[in-house]
Amino acid sequence: MQTNLTIFASGTGSNAQKIIEYFKAHPSISVGLIVCNNPAAGVLDIARDNNIDTLIIERNRFFQGDAYLPELKDTDIIILAGFLWKIPGALIRAFPDKIINIHPALLPKYGGKGMYGSNVHKAVLENQEKESGITIHLVDEEYDHGRHLFQAKCAVNREDCADRLAQRIHLLEHKHFAKVIEDYVKELQATSLQ
Ligand SMILES: Nc1nc2c(c(=O)[nH]1)N[C@@H](CN(C=O)c1ccc(C(=O)N[C@@H](CCC(=O)O)C(=O)O)cc1)CN2
Ligand SMILES: NCC(=O)N[C@@H]1O[C@H](COP(=O)([O-])[O-])[C@@H](O)[C@H]1O
Numbered sequence: 001m002q003t004n005l006t007i008f009a010s011g012t013g014s015n016a017q018k019i020i021e022y023f024k025a026h027p028s029i030s031v032g033l034i035v036c037n038n039p040a041a042g043v044l045d046i047a048r049d050n051n052i053d054t055l056i057i058e059r060n061r062f063f064q065g066d067a068y069l070p071e072l073k074d075t076d077i078i079i080l081a082g083f084l085w086k087i088p089g090a091l092i093r094a095f096p097d098k099i100i101n102i103h104p105a106l107l108p109k110y111g112g113k114g115m116y117g118s119n120v121h122k123a124v125l126e127n128q129e130k131e132s133g134i135t136i137h138l139v140d141e142e143y144d145h146g147r148h149l150f151q152a153k154c155a156v157n158r159e160d161c162a163d164r165l166a167q168r169i170h171l172l173e174h175k176h177f178a179k180v181i182e183d184y185v186k187e188l189q190a191t192s193l194q
Pocket of ligand 1: 104
């Protein structure tokens with residue numbers, strides 16, 4: 001049974017790169033499409049370098065229109081890898097428990113509207129947390145609220161700045177995200193065979 005992943009991203013795309021690499025020669029999982037809301041995003045260069053189709057989306061059609069469902073007809077699982085728009089209900093209903101997000105903090109703390117990228121790390125540092133980490137979770141209609149699939153922790157050092165903490169968080173993301181996706185897909189495949 002083949003599973004087709006579509007990655008949604010808005011920025012650099014380092015997580016997308018790791019996911020693409022991980023599944024490049026996988027027997028049953030592949031990355032078929034990169035969806036992006038920012039024509040200048042680095043993730044689009046990664047897609048082109050890996051001969052993966054891209055779809056640039058615009059706000060009105062995504063939120064007030066058909067959420068690009070026709071273009072997602074070959075998608076089995078959606079992966080949010082630094083995607084900065086809220087996924088609308090129409091897309092969540094079309095992909096129930098099949099949209100996975102990575103968040104650069106230990107939810108439920110440091111999640112919700114405005115909590116993305118360096119905003120998250122700055123909040124963690126301002127609160128003098130001793131540890132941070134990542135949360136990989138299913139996506140529902142609220143920000144950062146869906147069922148957790150995985151969490152990993154890292155230390156926060158007194159001398160850390162947001163960029164230094166971001167680097168440490170990225171290492172965790174690059175180490176774990178693709179494997180967590182693979183394990184969840186295997187769980188879905190096993191369930192559908194029962
Ligand atoms: N329905 C859902 N959509 C999305 C989720 C989710 O859990 N449920 N996760 C986000 C990713 N994310 C945190 O992990 C996140 C991304 C962006 C924001 C945010 O505040 N965005 C701004 C807009 C920023 C911009 O347009 O540049 C906003 O909504 O005002 C919060 C959390 C992906 N979608
Ligand atoms: N709340 C969402 C959020 O902040 N997501 C974060 O955006 C970054 C994307 O990096 P990348 O473009 O290099 O993969 C990642 O650190 C991811 O956790």
